[in-house]
Amino acid sequence: MIFVGFGFLMTFLQRYGFSSVGFNFLLAAFGIQWALLMQGWFHSYSEGYIHVGVENLINADFCVGSVCVAFGAVLGKVSPVQLLIMTLFQVTLFSVNEFILLSLLKVKDAGGSMTIHTFGAYFGLTVTWILYRPSLHQSKERQSSVYHSDLFAMIGTLFLWMYWPSFNSAVSKHGDAQHRAAINTYCSLAACVLTSVALSSALHKKGKLDMVHIQNATLAGGVAVGTAAEMMLMPYGSLIVGFICGIISTLGFVYLTPFLESRLRIQDTCGIHNLHGLPGLIGGIVGAVTASCANASGKFQAAGIFVSLAMALVGGIIVGIILKLPFWGQPADENCFEDSVYWEMPEELKSTVLHPEDSTLKPSEP
């Protein structure tokens, strides 16, 4: 799911398909190994050995999911070396944050609304804020999709959509809690599709649908029930959460992303703030409220949101400053969103040189 889903979701850019899938593959493979070690030290270390089971692999997958979320914000503007460094730090921070939330605060977060989505999104947004590129408009023409790249992205969307119920219920206890998590996620996702489509059409001046909203906003419902999925959130509760998230996420794509870019200098390539940031926060709040209704642990849930946010902001600033160092082979502003900087291209695209001074395409990295 991590590989196919996130990989293809990011192929919507017309000349960045190789990098989207390939770099996602690379960072996921690296991140999983590092996460196995990190999470092993925190959770299953005894007598000098780390005990590895299938559950550890699932947890490592979740950790990498958070890196993939952050990758969405910086997509097209960083080199593979920068990505690996970001993965190295983010996995470490993720493990610390997860340890604080799950082991110290005893927070429930089965689907990772807080640990994966909120943390990943605000971490990525902080990094991209530090890495702000004022002249990014020079590669604006490649920052859009073509017909087939949008269809490839839909493969990613549908994959994520299909496997989200399993994702949210993977680490729940077998039996009732797991079934509840899967069913709640399913309901929320289904409701979210309807409001996303309706609002996408309503906000367009000719009533047309926008593929970006269908690819992204339809998934927000799954993010938002992450924390509460295994709790006694009834199906109608999930439907309401999905309903609201579809609206907020689509509104975010239409109004908030351009605002973030022009005013706050946050260039969010995939709009992860709308798909993971806001729905993650909503999910954390829904979880806190649902937990308060059942027993008294609501305030720890709320504390979990703030700890995740704080870790994301502080960590994002530090990692962003490290990545700003000039020797990681980052692409020039006019070569962003361009596969040929890092990939040997098929013949057909070699001839379509983007800029006369082709030699500048070569990054400084070996």
Add this chain to the structure above:
Amino acid sequence: MIFVGFGFLMTFLQRYGFSSVGFNFLLAAFGIQWALLMQGWFHSYSEGYIHVGVENLINADFCVGSVCVAFGAVLGKVSPVQLLIMTLFQVTLFSVNEFILLSLLKVKDAGGSMTIHTFGAYFGLTVTWILYRPSLHQSKERQSSVYHSDLFAMIGTLFLWMYWPSFNSAVSKHGDAQHRAAINTYCSLAACVLTSVALSSALHKKGKLDMVHIQNATLAGGVAVGTAAEMMLMPYGSLIVGFICGIISTLGFVYLTPFLESRLRIQDTCGIHNLHGLPGLIGGIVGAVTASCANASGKFQAAGIFVSLAMALVGGIIVGIILKLPFWGQPADENCFEDSVYWEMPEELKSTVLHPEDSTLKPSEP
């Protein structure tokens, strides 16, 4: 399976990929919620609550499968609003039909040859018959495939093929019946591929293969063993069923679909009559015969076929007449099979205006 399989199977049209995947996604998300409610009222309603379990989700998926089948017949000729209305009615009728067959007639139909495929196909065909467009030839040039759209469609085919054994065995009793259903389906599908390929080549004047047959006829074997899959149909029985279905389905694509369009005014975009209609009928008959051999319930099975057909025809006429009302935003004849009517398109395709009077592209729908 419903989302990836059916969605991508229908992407073969060159300029209708967004709508195929997107509308399928929309109607599936809506249909599942409505089906959960409808089937809940019929089957698991007690003391004012509907009890939702994983099995209900699977049944709702099946119900939506039937809507996706019908969508194949009207693909490219209806607006999203029409689709939602069709889904609303079809899910309702499906639930009534399923209740009559499974609860009143005590029919066995594990893989849904009758309830899903026969009902869905003849419902869709009746609707498209009522919605007949005499000037559809005006958008004929877009009613064909391009190279990459055929490859996207193969993703759908292979997905459906792979998951069909699970599909047919999903609601069977665990253990022997479930294994039997999976193995029988597998054998039938494998046999069906061989005869489809052989006949596709044999019917072409130069011996070439037709992608449409490979995409569709190869799946007919799975449809046809739907009813009998969990019965004591031995593997050789399944092979024979698959063998025959491959032949009938391919013949249907070559001879029957053009005949239906020119003589009976049934414009069947995806050829669902060959993939779901005929194999569904065969499946119902095979089920009745197999059941007769085992015990005396064969006549109820046969009655199930006729009830499904009657429901499909009567329901299809009513729904077709409702959809013919002129205010649902249906596309004009010259704008059928065209994404840009309902979708914000990437830059590359915006320039290729199809008709000078571009303003007419806008549907009447908001």
Add this chain to the structure above:
Amino acid sequence: MIFVGFGFLMTFLQRYGFSSVGFNFLLAAFGIQWALLMQGWFHSYSEGYIHVGVENLINADFCVGSVCVAFGAVLGKVSPVQLLIMTLFQVTLFSVNEFILLSLLKVKDAGGSMTIHTFGAYFGLTVTWILYRPSLHQSKERQSSVYHSDLFAMIGTLFLWMYWPSFNSAVSKHGDAQHRAAINTYCSLAACVLTSVALSSALHKKGKLDMVHIQNATLAGGVAVGTAAEMMLMPYGSLIVGFICGIISTLGFVYLTPFLESRLRIQDTCGIHNLHGLPGLIGGIVGAVTASCANASGKFQAAGIFVSLAMALVGGIIVGIILKLPFWGQPADENCFEDSVYWEMPEELKSTVLHPEDSTLKPSEP
């Protein structure tokens, strides 16, 4: 997995997508039926009946996997009739080889490093060596990829990658051995991705990545732990195996494949020697060493490697000679890697005639 994974992995050729997916589908469907019969006679025949269970289907799938491997070597140069004949013989030989290894030599080979990969690869290489085409350079321009065909191939890669842990653990005993097999495979695959990417960049004069390596070499780690996956190969052992295989496989693509083609007259279209041949051998050796450490059965494991190689070479020569007979409808040298020889093509590509003497495109086969 067999259908989507192998089918799409081979779609990287620009004008051979239909054939890659379609022929793979055809031979898999045929091969599974034949393998069910063959393996049934060898393993589960009693009292005149073959007993078919889900395990038999998995084993038949494995057998077909071996045919798909060999298909990779001859891809683009054989007709569907030749493929079916090759499948017929290879499945038979596979079953005999499997019987010798598993039943007579009592070799452990859970993930099929020897039975599937080594046998399949060297069988395919021998066949393509016999079928050597000295004038293949005439269709050289079609033996490369285009942008979207590489993305389709990545679907195949990611699918194989994702399901490889299940593949290697499918026939292991439930419980510990199965978990061990999945975790070992996972670790090996993850390590393999990193070294493949690193070496792909290091071997390019400008430091760019090559899509072919990412598509193929990243999977070598899964092949190589096939035999040893369920043994007490610890995670760090798997990481080392994956690490080494990524290096060997990438080096193979860069240096060995061109050498094989120019010196040994082995035209290996997909580079299966690097993805299946070498890693399969490594896997067999790793298995033999691991088994030696645990008990005394190491020499039988080693014998298994030689039996597989011998069967592959002798069988490959015989089948190659049969396929060289001139009446199987093989394409002319200038029409290799070309879909339009066997497929009815969409309009857009019909106009781009490849050679003036279009009539010669028609194969001699009906």
